[in-house]
Amino acid sequence: RAFPDYQITCPINGIKDSVNEVCNYIEKILIAVSISSIIISSILLSMCNYLHFTEIKNDIGLARCLGTSKQESTKLVYSHALLMALFSFIFAAIELIVVCLTLSRTFSASFGVASSFVFNPLSLVYMLIISIVVALFSSLIISKKVTSLKPLDCLR
Numbered sequence: 001r002a003f004p005d006y007q008i009t010c011p012i013n014g015i016k017d018s019v020n021e022v023c024n025y026i027e028k029i030l031i032a033v034s035i036s037s038i039i040i041s042s043i044l045l046s047m048c049n050y051l052h053f054t055e056i057k058n059d060i061g062l063a064r065c066l067g068t069s070k071q072e073s074t075k076l077v078y079s080h081a082l083l084m085a086l087f088s089f090i091f092a093a094i095e096l097i098v099v100c101l102t103l104s105r106t107f108s109a110s111f112g113v114a115s116s117f118v119f120n121p122l123s124l125v126y127m128l129i130i131s132i133v134v135a136l137f138s139s140l141i142i143s144k145k146v147t148s149l150k151p152l153d154c155l156r
Contacts (some may be wrong), residue, residue, distance in 0.1 A: 038134065041088075046138040049081050053142050060146060061154020074143045078136070085135035092131075093124055 060073050100119055108114060 038130065042134045042138050045081060045084060045088075045134060046141065048084060049077065049138055049142045052080055053077065053145060057149065058154050060149060061151045064149070064151035065155065070147045073146045073149070077143050077146050078139050081135040081139040081142075082132065085131040089128055089131040092127060096123070096127075 056076075060076070064070070064073060097119060104118075
């Protein structure tokens with residue numbers, strides 16, 4: 001060692017650390033946005049379920065007078081919520097694939113890097129599970145209102 005007071009450092013390590021720090025911040029921001037979008041979607045789906053319930057309350061009362069059970073009325077609420085969640089999932093999945101494909105082509109054209117479209121199909125499974133959970137969660141309160149519904153009061 002000719003120069004013991006000096007230390008040789010690699011500038012790539014500093015760049016790597018700063019890029020990792022920025023990526024961690026971006027990841028935290030994306031997690032916060034994802035959680036807020038899940039909360040907003042459950043609120044919106046709950047509102048849609050409640051509006052649907054208020055629209056068909058008389059129909060449920062009439063059907064209950066004709067002999068359908070409370071469970072069948074509850075199944076109607078859950079099936080409506082699951083159907084809405086399924087349509088939302090399909091539209092979100094199509095949008096996700098189109099956006100990923102468009103961004104991949106744009107970045108490869110802008111930076112001159114040949115990149116192929118890589119999509120993880122496991123993300124669709126996660127999206128489907130979350131949409132089903134949100135649909136079931138948003139239907140809980142409405143299903144309790146359906147079971148406590150008195151058929152004769154709806155016909156008035």
